[in-house]
Amino acid sequence: MSLYSLQKLLYDLNRDARVQDEFLSEREDLLARYRLNEEEAAAVRACDVGMLYILGVNGQILMHFAAWRGLVWDEYIQAMKDALAEHGQVRGGIYGAVDGGEGGAV
Amino acid sequence: MSLVFAGVMSHGPGMRARADRADPALRDPFFATLNRLRERLEESRPDALMVVAAEHFANFFMNNMPAYCIGMAEDYEGPIEEPEWLRIPRRTVPGNADLSRRIIGKVMERVDAAYAEEWKFDHGIMVPLSFLTPTFDLPVIPANINCQGPPLTPLNRAYEFGRAVREACDSVPERIALIGTGGISHWPATPNSGKINADWDREFLERWTRNDRAALTSYTDEETLRDAGQGGFEIRTLVAVAGACEGDTGEVWFCEPIPIFATSGYAAVMNLETEIASIAA
Numbered sequence: 097m098s099l100y101s102l103q104k105l106l107y108d109l110n111r112d113a114r115v116q117d118e119f120l121s122e123r124e125d126l127l128a129r130y131r132l133n134e135e136e137a138a139a140v141r142a143c144d145v146g147m148l149y150i151l152g153v154n155g156q157i158l159m160h161f162a163a164w165r166g167l168v169w170d171e172y173i174q175a176m177k178d179a180l181a182e183h184g185q186v187r188g189g190i191y192g193a194v195d196g197g198e199g200g201a202v
Numbered sequence: 203m204s205l206v207f208a209g210v211m212s213h214g215p216g217m218r219a220r221a222d223r224a225d226p227a228l229r230d231p232f233f234a235t236l237n238r239l240r241e242r243l244e245e246s247r248p249d250a251l252m253v254v255a256a257e258h259f260a261n262f263f264m265n266n267m268p269a270y271c272i273g274m275a276e277d278y279e280g281p282i283e284e285p286e287w288l289r290i291p292r293r294t295v296p297g298n299a300d301l302s303r304r305i306i307g308k309v310m311e312r313v314d315a316a317y318a319e320e321w322k323f324d325h326g327i328m329v330p331l332s333f334l335t336p337t338f339d340l341p342v343i344p345a346n347i348n349c350q351g352p353p354l355t356p357l358n359r360a361y362e363f364g365r366a367v368r369e370a371c372d373s374v375p376e377r378i379a380l381i382g383t384g385g386i387s388h389w390p391a392t393p394n395s396g397k398i399n400a401d402w403d404r405e406f407l408e409r410w411t412r413n414d415r416a417a418l419t420s421y422t423d424e425e426t427l428r429d430a431g432q433g434g435f436e437i438r439t440l441v442a443v444a445g446a447c448e449g450d451t452g453e454v455w456f457c458e459p460i461p462i463f464a465t466s467g468y469a470a471v472m473n474l475e476t477e478i479a480s481i482a483a
Contacts, residue, residue, distance in 0.1 A: 100264060103259075103263075103264075104263060104264075104265070107259050107263050110259070110260075110282070111260060111261075111282055111322065149392075154259065154350060154351075155390060155391025155392050155432075156258035156259050156350060156390070156391055157258075157259050158391060159215075159390075159391040160258075160259075160260075160282075160283055160324075163283055163284045163287040164284060169216075169219065169220060173393060173395060176392065176393045177393045180393060190352065190427070190432045191391065191392055191432055192392075193392055193393050193394060194389065194394055194397070194431075195394060195397070197392075197393035197394060198393075198394075199394055199396065199397050200392075200393055200394050200395050200396045200397065200461075
């Protein structure tokens with residue numbers, strides 16, 4: 097349920113300007129409405145795209161969220177590569193890395 | 203009337219967002235092919251363009267995920283992504299609610315499709331439209347197949363969905379064009395973005411041009427994930443177009459890996475010759 101809630105929060109952020117405003121102005125109130133564990137809440141709070149990837153957020157949701165937070169493409173890819181190196185393989189979902197996250201088009 | 207055009211193409215956001223970083227030796231002939239695809243579409247004089255797409259959590263989430271959904275709105279807004287990121291300005295795209303309603307009603311005689319009177323287009327539709335209808339003036343009927351949140355609809359059902367779409371198109375007086383859009387093999391939005399299994403792509407498109415239903419629907423999701431990545435699940439959109447063109451065969455106009463686009467850049471068309479009325483229900 098936790099990964100589901102984490103992705104639901106990012107999904108809501110990606111498509112609703114009012115949720116985006118709340119994220120910027122009343123972040124803790126927003127986080128409290130979703131059933132997140134401490135690790136997930138910390139990653140969202142810090143806009144830690146790499147950690148969100150490791151936690152299993154679907155890449156299509158995460159890519160969109162990263163763009164909203166201003167990450168250019170290479171920064172987005174690098175954030176995931178760095179997190180893989182630090183934390184190891186993705187823990188859930190279907191967007192795990194292959195080949196150790198090597199390659200790619202950066 | 204009937205289906206007047208049927209084709210498939212890739213839709214990676216990089217086709218717009220990172221076009222300047224693609225190898226011109228690949229990008230330019232690919233974009234020229236897409237221009238040819240646009241010309242073929244225009245020559246068919248469609249009244250509407252139905253886009254069978256693989257939505258990416260722009261509208262649908264796992265709280266209520268339809269296997270199939272067709273848009274039924276007067277208009278649609280897109281892109282949902284940051285326009286500066288995608289490099290496609292945000293705009294309103296015309297729909298045709300009445301035509302959608304008639305098509306959905308007919309599709310539902312064979313397939314339990316959901317419908318949506320609200321729909322925000324993401325890159326999966328906006329990128330193809332930016333090439334095929336660059337003035338965004340042709341009414342669009344969006345259709346989505348869930349390719350993101352397992353369990354996914356079986357490939358055989360995607361083929362059946364296509365057959366139902368064809369029957370629906372044949373049942374209305376308007377001229378309908380159909381474009382299916384999804385990556386073939388790719389590992390999108392991951393650290394491996396740019397990894398492409400070119401042999402797998404060519405084999406899949408070869409099956410598609412033969413419109414070989416058994417071969418097209420023989421992939422298991424486990425095999426697809428292993429050989430074509432999580433993005434490979436989007437073949438459902440191409441399988442649906444094949445279903446809409448059952449009895450016809452196609453031709454590949456372009457298919458080359460373009461890593462910065464995250465997929466093979468490809469375009470292919472079906473040569474429409476068979477009347478669906480002759481196909482047994």
